[in-house]
Amino acid sequence: MFIRDYNQENEYIKAKKRVDEIKTFYKQLAVYVIINTFISTMKIRRNLLNGESFEEAFFDFGTFAVWIFWGIAIVFQALRLFGTDYFFGKEWERRKIEKFMGEEKDKRNRMLRS
Template sequence: METRDSNLKFLKAKNKVEKLKRFYIHSVVYIVINCVITMVKLMTNLNNDETFREALFDFSIIISWLVWGIALALHGFLVFILPLIIGEDWEEQKIEQYMNEELQND
């Protein structure tokens, strides 16, 4: 029984670390890709005789940061906030509930 509990705790911890890792990777990719998009768009706009301010505040640059930023914020919510709201072990509770229902139906 003790081994089962320690295995379960290990799997839960591993799952949390994987979720954090995916969020951190998503954050780094967000920053790198949006910086590249911004630089390319900025250079293109400057070559089209726009001022630096006009080039920087281009609608497509802002939308790129904003839309992907909303997606990243949602990802962060799912990783950090949602477990606090619904509880850390809600998945296990639901699995146990459905398994008990199946056992009662048999």
């Protein structure tokens, strides 16, 4: 009985920690979007005031530099948190295989009905 309670409590603590990490990630992602939107807006505004056209101001590398470099860190954090399996793991493979098999079955059914 004690071991089962200990295992359940240990599993709960691990799950709670994972939920907290995911929550923190989404908060950081929101901060990333908000801060970078503000920085980009200020840079574009500054460039426009310096006489650049909107295209020149918008497509200036400095406008996107922070998005890119901070974004790389966000991607690595997401990979650490969700794992590469989330993107191209066994579950992803299974879903894709089922999708393609379903598409092939639909094609065969349509051909048989025609």
